[in-house]
Amino acid sequence: MEPAPGPQEKYQLITRNLQEVLGEDKLMAILKERELKIYWGTATTGKPHVAYFVPMSKIADFLKAGCEVTILFADLHAYLDNMKAPWELLELRTRYYEHVIKAMLESIGVPLEKLKFVRGTDYQLSKEYTLDVYRLSSVVTQHDAKKAGAEVVKQVEHPLLSGLLYPGLQALDEEYLKVDAQFGGVDQRKIFTFAEKYLPSLGYAKRVHLMNPMVPGLTGSKMSSSEEDSKIDLLDRKEDVKKKLKKAFCEPGNVENNGVLSFIKHVLFPLKSEFVVLREEKWGGNKTYTAYEALEKDFAEQVVHPGDLKNSVEVALNKLLDPIREKFNCPELKKLSSAAYPTPSKAKPGEKGTKNSEPEDVVPSRLDIRVGKVISVEKHPDADSLYVEKIDVGEAEPRTVVSGLVHFVPKEQLQDRLVVLLCNLKPQKMRGVESQGMVLCASSAGEPRQVEPLDPPAGCCAGERVYVEGYEGGEPDEELKPKKKVFEKLQADFHISQDCVAQWKQRNFLTKLGTVSCKSLKGGSIS
Numbered sequence: 450m451e452p453a454p455g456p457q458e459k460y461q462l463i464t465r466n467l468q469e470v471l472g473e474d475k476l477m478a479i480l481k482e483r484e485l486k487i488y489w490g491t492a493t494t495g496k497p498h499v500a501y502f503v504p505m506s507k508i509a510d511f512l513k514a515g516c517e518v519t520i521l522f523a524d525l526h527a528y529l530d531n532m533k534a535p536w537e538l539l540e541l542r543t544r545y546y547e548h549v550i551k552a553m554l555e556s557i558g559v560p561l562e563k564l565k566f567v568r569g570t571d572y573q574l575s576k577e578y579t580l581d582v583y584r585l586s587s588v589v590t591q592h593d594a595k596k597a598g599a600e601v602v603k604q605v606e607h608p609l610l611s612g613l614l615y616p617g618l619q620a621l622d623e624e625y626l627k628v629d630a631q632f633g634g635v636d637q638r639k640i641f642t643f644a645e646k647y648l649p650s651l652g653y654a655k656r657v658h659l660m661n662p663m664v665p666g667l668t669g670s671k672m673s674s675s676e677e678d679s680k681i682d683l684l685d686r687k688e689d690v691k692k693k694l695k696k697a698f699c700e701p702g703n704v705e706n707n708g709v710l711s712f713i714k715h716v717l718f719p720l721k722s723e724f725v726v727l728r729e730e731k732w733g734g735n736k737t738y739t740a741y742e743a744l745e746k747d748f749a750e751q752v753v754h755p756g757d758l759k760n761s762v763e764v765a766l767n768k769l770l771d772p773i774r775e776k777f778n779c780p781e782l783k784k785l786s787s788a789a790y791p792t793p794s795k796a797k798p799g800e801k802g803t804k805n806s807e808p809e810d811v812v813p814s815r816l817d818i819r820v821g822k823v824i825s826v827e828k829h830p831d832a833d834s835l836y837v838e839k840i841d842v843g844e845a846e847p848r849t850v851v852s853g854l855v856h857f858v859p860k861e862q863l864q865d866r867l868v869v870l871l872c873n874l875k876p877q878k879m880r881g882v883e884s885q886g887m888v889l890c891a892s893s894a895g896e897p898r899q900v901e902p903l904d905p906p907a908g909c910c911a912g913e914r915v916y917v918e919g920y921e922g923g924e925p926d927e928e929l930k931p932k933k934k935v936f937e938k939l940q941a942d943f944h945i946s947q948d949c950v951a952q953w954k955q956r957n958f959l960t961k962l963g964t965v966s967c968k969s970l971k972g973g974s975i976s
Contacts, residue, residue, distance in 0.1 A: 466661070485517070589647055873927065
C-alpha cells in the first residue's frame with residue numbers, strides 16, 4: 450500500500466499543469482491541517498466535447514491528493530447566460546450532462562463514488578440563497594458585474610440583466626457548496642477576483658481559486674461547443690474524428706496555437722504520462738515520449754510529421770471515446786441526446802406545396818400547448834353538455850374555455866385541477882360563448898366512451914410549455930389558420946401509450962418536470 454502523500458506532495462498534485470493559483474498560502478495552510486474541499490462547475494449549455502477531458506484529468510489529480518470534490522451542474526447559470534439553454538430544455542440538458550460527464554470520468558478511471566454531484570437548482574432557489582443574491586446586488590456595481598462576466602457570459606449588443614446576475618451567483622456557490630476552493634479555466638479569472646472582492650462584504654470567507662489554461666481548438670482558437678469545426682464531440686463517430694483531425698491546424702514545425710499539440714499536452718499526456726507517435730518503419734517506427742517537452746521539440750525541428758501526429762492522436766482519442774460511445778448506444782440515452790439537443794428540421798428547396806419554394810413543416814412545435822389551472826367551472830347557460838371554464842395559463846387574465854366534458858368529468862374534479870391546454874387555436878364561439886383554447890383529453894375507442902383530461906407532471910405551474918420530445922426548440926404559430934388544418938394533421942398521430950403517456954408518433958409529450966399522461970385510458974386517442 451502506497452503511503453499517503455504529505456502536504457507538499459498534495460500541493461504539487463493539485464497545482465500541476467495549472468496556469469494560475471490565487472491564494473497559494475491559504476491552500477498550503479489548509480493542506481497542512483486537513484483535506485481540501487473543492488468544486489468544479491459546468492453550465493449545462495452546448496454538448497460537452499473532448500476538451501472537457503482537461504478538467505476531468507485535473508479532477509483525477511484532486512482525488513489523488515485526497516481532496517473532497519464536488520461537481521456542480523450549473524443549470525440555472527445555463528439559462529442566465531443569454532438563454533444558451535432554453536428553459537424547456539434545461540432539465541433534459543442537465544440530465545445529458547450528468548450522464549456524459551460521469552461516462553468521461555469512468556473512461557479515464559476516476560472512481561465516481563469519491564465525487565459529490567450537485568445541481569444548481571437543488572439549492573439556488575432556496576429562500577436563503579435568493580436573499581443573498583439580493584444582498585449581493587445591493588453592493589455590486591453594474592460595471593463590476595459586467596466586467597466579471599466579460600470572458601464567460603455571451604456578449605451581445607443589448608445585454609440582458611440575467612448576464613449581470615451570473616457572476617454573483619457563481620461567487621455565492623462557493624459559500625453554499627461549503628468549499629475551500631473553486632477550480633475552472635483561466636477565462637473565469639475575472640469572476641474569481643469578483644468573488645474574492647465581494648464575498649467578504651456579505652461576511653463570507655475568500656476562497657482559493659485554481660485555474661487551468663485554455664486549450665486551443667482544432668482550428669487554433671478556443672475549443673468551443675458553438676464552433677462545430679473547432680471541437681470533437683464526445684459521441685462523434687470514428688470517421689468524424691478522422692475528418693476533423695485531418696482538417697485541424699497543424700503546420701509543420703509550428704508549435705504556436707497548434708490545436709493538435711495542445712490536445713496532447715493538456716488531455717492525453719496527463720492521463721497516461723506518455724504519448725506514442727505511430728509511424729511506419731521506413732520513417733523510423735513508433736516512438737514513445739515520456740515528456741511533452743521532448744515531443745514539442747521534435748515537432749518544432751520537424752522530426753515528427755503533422756500527419757503522423759494526427760494519426761497518433763486519432764488512435765489515442767478513440768480509445769478514450771469508445772466506452773462513452775458504447776454507453777450512449779442504448780435506446781434510453783440515444784433518446785435523451787436527441788431530446789436535449791434536437792436537430793432543427795431543414796427543408797429541401799423546391800419541395801411541392803410551398804410558398805416561395807419553402808415547405809411548410811407540420812411539426813408539433815407549431816402548437817402552443819401549455820399547462821393550465823382551472824380557476825372556475827360552470828355549466829354553459831345554453832348547452833347541457835358543455836362547461837365554461839376560466840383557466841390560468843400564465844397570462845395577465847385567465848382564458849375562457851368551453852369544453853364538452855359534462856357527461857365525462859364531474860365539475861368538482863375539474864375545479865383547481867391542472868390541465869393541458871392548446872392555446873393557439875383561432876377563438877370561436879360555442880353556443881354564444883367564445884372559447885379561447887382546447888383542453889386536451891384522452892378518450893377510449895370503445896363504448897361506452899370514456900374521456901380523461903391529460904395530466905401534466907406534479908409540481909408544474911400554470912403557463913409552463915408542453916412540448917413533444919425532439920421538438921422543443923421551435924416557436925409556435927401565433928394563431929393556427931383553420932384552412933391549413935395544422936392541428937388536425939398532427940392530431941392524427943396523437944395517441945396514449947400502454948403506459949398511459951401522451952405521445953405523437955411514439956414521442957412523449959413533456960414538460961421540464963417529466964411526461965404528460967392520463968389516468969387509465971391505455972391505447973386511447975387524444976382530442
